[in-house]
Amino acid sequence: MSPKKSADFQQVKKSRIFQDVVNQIQEAILNRTLQPGDMLPPERELRETFNISRGTLRESLRVLEQKGLIEIRLGTGGGAVVKNAGTEQLTETLGLMIRSGTLSVQDIGEFRQGMEGQIARLAAQRATADDIVRLECLVDKAAAMTDKGAVEAFLDTDQAIHKEIGRIAGNALYRYAAQVVHDNIRKYYDDFLEFTQERMDENLLDLKGIVAAIREQRHQDAASLAEQHVHRFNLRMQEKESRAGSYCPSGGRLC
Amino acid sequence: MSPKKSADFQQVKKSRIFQDVVNQIQEAILNRTLQPGDMLPPERELRETFNISRGTLRESLRVLEQKGLIEIRLGTGGGAVVKNAGTEQLTETLGLMIRSGTLSVQDIGEFRQGMEGQIARLAAQRATADDIVRLECLVDKAAAMTDKGAVEAFLDTDQAIHKEIGRIAGNALYRYAAQVVHDNIRKYYDDFLEFTQERMDENLLDLKGIVAAIREQRHQDAASLAEQHVHRFNLRMQEKESRAGSYCPSGGRLC
DNA sequence: CCATAAGAATGGTTTAACCATTCAACAAGG
């Protein structure tokens, strides 16, 4: 066999017993042999099953917990419960990358801009009459909140609209990615951004435009409008950030 | 204070010593008090510093390792080394979501399609003369590979071109996301897709088109062409998948 | 100069015990 095509061997793994146990349990979960909600046997029993010490077993459980595959509960009737894989791990990892300077908030904002555009485009291509009704109902609600000057309630509705558009787009990864990005970016803008009446009016107009484009299946418009919407937001973030320079001394990198 | 606006309390955390240790070490790493490449003291020393047992400390280290913040080496001079946050964790988590059926391969393919479009668009907006030279050099190389019918080498070059476009786009998150998605999708198509001469010709044409659009700063064209490129790929994957139905019985969900 | 063996440093694992939290069953008092 030529050296070029030789199967890409894996480095021989050091015998780490806990890793083997992690793999076995993880397989069982991904297999559906263990389903979400199922409980693993108590530690002292599992210990015997695998024929390892409790300490080693606990290292395995810690890893599975950190992967988001199980949750560990205390007390009688407690133990390891199989979980549904959610977005918490992605959110946490992305958060680490931001905080460690591997990613800048600008990067994330720009990513979000493109992504929200694509989501709006898909939504415009796939929205049913039912979806439109639901969206317009939410927009009406947002308009009411704007009239009343209820900032908190407006923001909630705004978020609900974005979530609904994500649902309509019909792609789970876009939905998760949007949530992960949002959860991470929110940590920063929550501290920064005050929401004035003018800002609400502006936002409401954006939302109306996007929903109209979705209703009329103008997917290109929906994408552009959603992008502009996020872009305006990103600009404000940058203004804020450079004005309050102390927050982030190293050129957009967070500390 | 009204019940509506009551601060969003956190559930009281159970006293888990190892978690506290994880937080302290993680803070030190994100602080840059501990920098990538630095080594933590040996377990027996850390044990004393935190005044906990070795078992508990080891659970902490396992968690940090799983988060991708440290790497643990064996033997004399071994120990915990601080790592740069990379994409491995994201890749792994996304892989878990695919395997557990939370995401379908279609979802990922569609996501990738939109994302590669955005990346190409950014690249078209930001490419310098230097970048263009490098890209065209790679395209020439790919053309040579096509002529020679060297499939492996062509695929390598193809990937290099995509990577270069990602670099030119200048957004770290797009770059990471592309890699994560690619690494996960590759697991499936590597098994499936045979690469014929015709396929290579087709791909080469796509690449030439995209690079030309980038050179001439036709960012809209660059986006569309890149999307089409991925879309064609996605279609082939779906064909393959439905033909070899046994692989995935539950409607596009992987088992 | 190189090969090999011995030893030390370090992570990996085991054992056995005890502590802390939770829940259910049961008892006491109203």
Place this chain on the structure above:
DNA sequence: CCTTGTTGAATGGTTAAACCATTCTTATGG
């Protein structure tokens, strides 16, 4: 009968001390 408090068992969380396995360095001998 219902409420309230008590107790005990089940389970995860932590500790301690020892030993095993891997890796690197150093000494030894050819």
